[in-house]
Amino acid sequence: MNKNYVIENVKDFHLYDVLECGQCFHFQRTDTGVSPGVFEYDIVFRDRILHIKEEPDSDGVRLIFENTEDWEYQAIWKSYFDLDRDYSEIKSRIIEADPRLEEIIEEHNGIRILKQDFFETLISFIISQNKQIPQIKQVVNNLSSDLGTKFDVTMINRLSSEFDAFFPTADQLYNATEEEIRLSKCGFRAPYIKDAAEKVYTGEISEKELSRLSTFDAKQKLMTIYGVGEKVANCVLLFGLGRTDTFPVDVWMKRICEYMYFDGDTSKSEIEAFAMDKFGDVAGYAQQYLFMYGQKHKIGT
DNA sequence: GACCAGGGTAACT
DNA sequence: AGTTACCATGGT
Numbered sequence: 001m002n003k004n005y006v007i008e009n010v011k012d013f014h015l016y017d018v019l020e021c022g023q024c025f026h027f028q029r030t031d032t033g034v035s036p037g038v039f040e041y042d043i044v045f046r047d048r049i050l051h052i053k054e055e056p057d058s059d060g061v062r063l064i065f066e067n068t069e070d071w072e073y074q075a076i077w078k079s080y081f082d083l084d085r086d087y088s089e090i091k092s093r094i095i096e097a098d099p100r101l102e103e104i105i106e107e108h109n110g111i112r113i114l115k116q117d118f119f120e121t122l123i124s125f126i127i128s129q130n131k132q133i134p135q136i137k138q139v140v141n142n143l144s145s146d147l148g149t150k151f152d153v154t155m156i157n158r159l160s161s162e163f164d165a166f167f168p169t170a171d172q173l174y175n176a177t178e179e180e181i182r183l184s185k186c187g188f189r190a191p192y193i194k195d196a197a198e199k200v201y202t203g204e205i206s207e208k209e210l211s212r213l214s215t216f217d218a219k220q221k222l223m224t225i226y227g228v229g230e231k232v233a234n235c236v237l238l239f240g241l242g243r244t245d246t247f248p249v250d251v252w253m254k255r256i257c258e259y260m261y262f263d264g265d266t267s268k269s270e271i272e273a274f275a276m277d278k279f280g281d282v283a284g285y286a287q288q289y290l291f292m293y294g295q296k297h298k299i300g301t
Numbered sequence: 302g303a304c305c306a307g308g309g310t311a312a313c314t
Numbered sequence: 315a316g317t318t319a320c321c322a323t324g325g326t
Contacts, residue, residue: 022307129308135324136307187322192309229309250307267316268308291307 005065005073008057012087014110015039015054021111021292022133023239025124025140026167030157037061042156044144045080046117047166049155061110082112087285094286097279100260101286104293111288114239118207119200120167121240122222125232126192140167142184147172173197192227199225207241215243230268244284247275255300256290 016039019027024043030051031040037056042049051066065073078084091109095102123143128136141162148165149172156163173181174197181190199205205225210218215237222233234248249257249268257271258264279286294300 125307128306130306130321131308131323132306132325138324182322185323188309188320189322227309231308235307248307251305252307295307 002067003069005068005070005077007063007065007083009060010057010063010083011060012091012109013054013061013063013081013083013112014108015041015052017108017110017292018081018112018114019043021108021288022295023235023288024114024116025133025137026120026144028157028159028163030159042163044151044166045076047149048076049151050077051156079115082115085112087112090282090285093282094279094289097282097286101289105289107296108289108292111285111292113242113244113284113288115242116239117167118210118236118240119170122196122200122225122228122236123167123173123193125235125239126196126225126227127186127189128235129189129227129232138162139184139186143168143173143181143186146180146183147176170197170200174201189227192225195226196228210241215245218243219246230272234272238284238287245276245281247272247279247283247287249275250291252291252294252299253287256294259299260290 019029019041027041027043029039029041031038031053037054039054041052043052050068053064053066055062055064065077068077091105094105124136124140127139131139141160144165144167145162148168150165153164168176173193178190178194181193186193196205205221210221213221218237218241219230219233222228222236223230228236231248231250234246237243238246238248249272254266254268254271257275258266261274262271275287276283
């Protein structure tokens with residue numbers, strides 16, 4: 001018990017960048033912020049809660065996976081945090097495509113594209129439409145607390161009363177009424193959530209089948225869900241299925257790409273096609289560095 | 302109150 | 315094929 005799994009001198013990794021860049025929503029920061037370079041988070045993934053701590057190290061950061069056995073890190077968290085991938089190579093390829101990205105990457109050089117749970121990613125990004133990140137987190141928490149399986153709250157640092165449950169399974173969401181779903185304050189997205197839960201519950205949409213399809217075909221399949229369009233499908237492909245040859249274009253990406261690459265108003269589809277051609281299979285990574293940069297500096301607002 | 306938010310749909314040209 | 319009103323909800 002209380003065995004920690006520790007990795008020293010991790011490069012190209014910063015918990016703040018990884019978690020606060022708008023790719024995932026079911027976590028809470030628990031450190032006080034008073035110790036320089038120290039960050040702590042509780043993260044909920046499938047049926048597990050991870051307490052993770054980051055400290056400065058001599059060359060990179062030290063990651064402490066609290067109460068985690070070796071097998072659990074190897075089987076679960078290594079792929080979740082994309083820790084097997086060489087991000088220095090990814091960064092080089094992005095900078096090769098556009099040297100101006102070097103400074104942008106440097107501002108949030110600890111970003112990792114997480115490999116999240118497929119169903120949670122699908123529902124979370126359906127919720128994300130026309131909402132700000134703090135509100136998305138709120139609705140995800142509400143949905144979990146109302147309809148998901150509760151976890152033992154003595155296991156966590158209880159900062160928020162809503163942070164007390166795993167994300168609902170497709171089964172749990174399918175068996176909920178629209179009124180129960182609306183309690184989460186998801187608003188007009190409730191029928192979208194119902195349709196997504198039904199299609200996953202019945203197997204009409206399955207992670208296994210999507211994994212076999214090309215990125216283009218998988219996107220078309222995802223868009224058969226009521227309430228899933230280009231942007232949400234791209235986010236599910238990128239953050240839930242590991243397809244890095246995608247370039248989700250939201251209002252922020254539209255603004256920053258118009259600022260960097262176009263003269264005036266440009267459609268999202270044109271921006272997406274341009275970026276796919278420019279960045280290829282590292283487009284998803286490039287998108288995330290650009291997104292965080294655009295938000296931080298409020299480009300185009 | 303008007304306007305906007307990690308958009309999508311339906312109903313228009 | 316390309317626009318536009320509307321969709322709940324919360325924040326500025």
